[in-house]
Amino acid sequence: MNNSSGVAPSPEVARFLRENCAIARKKGEAINLDDCCYGKIHRGGGFAEQPSNYYYFLAGIVNHFELKRVFEVGTHYGGSIRSMIRGLTDQKSRDESLYATADVTFYNAEAFGHYPDTLIRRFHGDAGAAEEVEKVKKLFGGEPIDMLYVDAIHSYDGTALHVNLYANALRPRFLVLDDIHLNHEMERLWNDMVKIFGDQAYDATEISGRGESGFGVILMRNS
Ligand SMILES: C[S@@+](CC[C@H](N)C(=O)[O-])C[C@H]1O[C@@H](n2cnc3c(N)ncnc32)[C@H](O)[C@@H]1O
Numbered sequence: 001m002n003n004s005s006g007v008a009p010s011p012e013v014a015r016f017l018r019e020n021c022a023i024a025r026k027k028g029e030a031i032n033l034d035d036c037c038y039g040k041i042h043r044g045g046g047f048a049e050q051p052s053n054y055y056y057f058l059a060g061i062v063n064h065f066e067l068k069r070v071f072e073v074g075t076h077y078g079g080s081i082r083s084m085i086r087g088l089t090d091q092k093s094r095d096e097s098l099y100a101t102a103d104v105t106f107y108n109a110e111a112f113g114h115y116p117d118t119l120i121r122r123f124h125g126d127a128g129a130a131e132e133v134e135k136v137k138k139l140f141g142g143e144p145i146d147m148l149y150v151d152a153i154h155s156y157d158g159t160a161l162h163v164n165l166y167a168n169a170l171r172p173r174f175l176v177l178d179d180i181h182l183n184h185e186m187e188r189l190w191n192d193m194v195k196i197f198g199d200q201a202y203d204a205t206e207i208s209g210r211g212e213s214g215f216g217v218i219l220m221r222n223s
Contacts, residue, residue, distance in 0.1 A: 001160070001163060001164055001167065001192075001193075001196055002196065003196050003197055003198075003200070010199060011199065012199075013199040013200055013219060014199040014202065016219070017199075017200075017202035017204075017217060017219060018202060018207075020064060020065070021057075021061070021202060021204050021207050021208075021217060022207055023060075023064055024057060024060035024061045024063070024064040024065070025056065025057050025060050025207050025208070025209075026060065027059075027060040027063045027064050027087075028055075028056035028057050028058070028059045028060025028061070028063065028087070029056050029060070031056065031059045031060065031063065031083075031086050031087060031089070032086065033051040033055050033056060033059060033083050033086055034051070035082075035111070036051045036055055036078075036079045036080075036082045036083040036086065037049050037050060037051065037077060037079055038050075038051070038052045038076070038077060038079045039076055039077025039078075039079060039107060039108060040076075040077065040107075048079075051079060051083060052079060052080075053208070053209035053210065053211070054080075054178070054208045054209055054210045054215055055079060055080060055083035056083070056209070057204070057207065057208040057209065057210075057215070058080055058083050058084050058087070058149070058176075059083045059084060059086050059087035060087065061084075061087070061147070061174070061176070061217075062084045062085075062087030062088060062147075063087035063088070063089060065146070065147075065173075065174070066093065067084075067087075067146035067147050067173075067174070068088075068093065068096050068097040068098065068146055069097065069098050069099075069140060069143075069144075069145040069146045069147075070084060070097075070098075070099050070100070070145060070146060070147045070148075070149065071099075071100050071101070071102075071136060071140070071145055071147075071148055071149070071166060071170055071172075072084075072099075072100070072101040072102070072148075072149040072150075072151065073101075073102055073127045073148075073149070073150045073151065073152045073162045073166065074101075074102075074103060074127075074150070074151040074152035074178075075101040075102065075103035075105075075107075075122065076103065076105070076107065077107050077108040077111070078101070078107070078108050078111055078112055078117070078120075080149065080151065081099060081101040081120055082111065082112075082117050082120070084099065084149075085097075085099055085116050085117065085119060085120060086116070088116070094116055094119060097119065098121070098139070098140065099119060099120045099121070100120065100121040100122070100123065100136060100139055100140075101120060101121075101122055101123070102122070102123035102124075102125065102127045102132060102136065103122075103123075103124065103127075103152075104124075104125065104126055104127075106122070106124045121139060123135060123136060127152060127162055127165075127166075128158075128161050128162060128165065133165050133166070133169050136166070136169065136170070137169045137170065140170055144170065144171040144172065144173070144221075145170045145171070145172050145173075146172065146173050146174065147172055147173065147174040147175075147176060148163075148166050148167060148170055148172035148174070148175050148176070149176045149178070150162050150163055150166070150175070150176070150177050150178070151177075151178035151179065154179050154182050154183060154185070154186055155185050155186075156185040156186070156188055156189045159177070159186065159189055160189060163175065163177070167220065171220075171221075172220055173219070173220055173221050173222075173223065174217060174218065174219060174220065175217075175218040175220050176215070176216065176217050176218075177189075177190070177193070177215070177216040177218070178210070178213070178214075178215055179213045179214055179215075180203070180205070180213075180214035180215065180216040181205065181212060181213060181214030182212075182213050182214060186214070190203075190214070190216055193216065193218060197218050197219075197220075200218055200219045200220070201216060201217075201218045202216065202217045202218070202219075203215075203216055204216060204217045
């Protein structure tokens with residue numbers, strides 16, 4: 001991955017991200033995510049019936065930056081992508097939006113059957129496979145998207161593969177990475193992102209409420 005964003009690295013960019021992520025968090029807290037549960041918990045077991053804390057941040061980012069074209073790698077039960085779409089609070093922005101998510105599993109089809117979740121396109125397959133990338137690229141018509149959210153494999157190579165494939169194919173304005181502090185490999189990946197993107201890479205762990213797992217927001221281009 002290289003930084004061809006054209007964004008001039010500067011303390012201004014860092015401040016832009018810090019301030020706007022804080023506003024996004026506040027806006028997200030006002031959004032009702034009651035039915036957006038995480039589902040089966042990977043680490044530690046159990047089933048989360050409640051929205052995860054960072055879902056409010058994701059919904060707030062969508063709302064604050066008015067993100068209309070979003071792709072997620074790692075659907076799981078759909079809690080995160082369904083939270084994001086709740087950030088589209090008016091009918092006009094929903095009408096103009098295109099949201100998609102991919103996973104090797106296909107849980108919780110019932111929840112996706114109710115409006116506004118019916119607006120979300122689901123891909124069932126390995127997001128790292130060339131044919132899946134092509135399908136997603138085709139859906140978005142080869143035009144840049146607003147946000148790529150990667151939350152699938154928590155290894156260096158697995159996440160780097162997804163980031164590279166979809167950042168190249170979809171040219172997102174924002175790249176959001178979950179679990180950047182989850183383990184040594186994810187920590188190393190985030191450190192590399194910071195080396196490449198400098199002030200454009202914002203560690204949003206605290207503001208997102210992600211606890212020890214970590215959450216990163218990278219501004220890939222200005223608009
Ligand atoms: C941590 S969960 C996603 C959680 C979800 N984003 C949320 O916040 O509610 C990670 C998901 O990535 C999926 N996954 C792992 N490898 C994948 C791959 N190569 N392609 C697509 N999905 C993958 C797993 O099946 C799992 O459901």
